[in-house]
Amino acid sequence: KAGVTQTPRYLIKTRGQQVTLSCSPISGHRSVSWYQQTPGQGLQFLFEYFSETQRNKGNFPGRFSGRQFSNSRSEMNVSTLELGDSALYLCASSLRTSNEQFFGPGTRLTVL
Amino acid sequence: AQSVAQPEDQVNVAEGNPLTVKCTYSVSGNPYLFWYVQYPNRGLQFLLKYITGDNLVKGSYGFEAEFNKSQTSFHLKKPSALVSDSALYFCAVRDKDTDKLIFGTGTRLQVFP
Numbered sequence: 001k002a003g004v005t006q007t008p009r010y011l012i013k014t015r016g017q018q019v020t021l022s023c024s025p026i027s028g029h030r031s032v033s034w035y036q037q038t039p040g041q042g043l044q045f046l047f048e049y050f051s052e053t054q055r056n057k058g059n060f061p062g063r064f065s066g067r068q069f070s071n072s073r074s075e076m077n078v079s080t081l082e083l084g085d086s087a088l089y090l091c092a093s094s095l096r097t098s099n100e101q102f103f104g105p106g107t108r109l110t111v112l
Numbered sequence: 113a114q115s116v117a118q119p120e121d122q123v124n125v126a127e128g129n130p131l132t133v134k135c136t137y138s139v140s141g142n143p144y145l146f147w148y149v150q151y152p153n154r155g156l157q158f159l160l161k162y163i164t165g166d167n168l169v170k171g172s173y174g175f176e177a178e179f180n181k182s183q184t185s186f187h188l189k190k191p192s193a194l195v196s197d198s199a200l201y202f203c204a205v206r207d208k209d210t211d212k213l214i215f216g217t218g219t220r221l222q223v224f225p
Contacts, residue, residue, distance in 0.1 A: 004155070006155075033213070035215075042216075042217045042218060043202065043215040043218075045212050045213070045214070048211070048212070050189035055211065056210055056211060056212050058212075082139065090155050090156065092155075092156070100146060100158045100161050101213060102158060103148075103156040103157070103158075103159070104155050105153075105154055105155045106154075106155050
């Protein structure tokens with residue numbers, strides 16, 4: 001089975017721009033979660049989707065949004081980028097929300 | 113609120129020696145606990161989990177973890193460390209109220225030859 005894939009792997013943007021990151025879960029997995037990883041804050045939960053519905057949301061501003069499609073693929077969008085948004089964004093999928101999560105390689109976003 | 117703590121930022125161990133990476137938890141009720149490993153420029157890889165049952169859980173790559181309810185700990189262990197085990201290790205707990213996975217701050221394991 002193919003693992004979780006994330007595109008793009010690397011991204012460079014400037015302040016004020018917006019960005020869309022994509023995540024394809026493992027086939028059959030219906031739950032997708034997003035995390036932000038930075039050296040200072042560690043792993044911070046962004047949101048979780050299950051069957052196209054957002055089930056959980058972390059403590060991030062409204063500039064961070066996401067969605068899930070009927071094929072379980074998920075996207076997250078960050079608008080009006082700030083320097084502090086530079087991070088590794090990780091996507092994880094699982095069969096159900098209570099199972100162990102399988103992570104993708106991440107998208108490294110750099111905001112200049 | 114559920115939480116996990118990893119008291120050590122870094123653990124250094126010689127190759128061939130046993131290793132322990134510590135994790136303590138704070139939860140209400142029975143915890144769902146996980147260990148993940150992250151190699152440089154990679155996502156997290158699942159190592160093992162404790163849901164219920166035996167207190168000693170065996171996982172991938174020869175790792176195991178011991179669930180200790182009285183000490184609220186879930187330490188990761190390996191009898192003989194390899195240089196290739198050098199990575200960042202995360203303990204996590206699933207918050208049963210929200211189903212969120214809450215991660216510790218991570219412990220960097222350095223195994224030197």
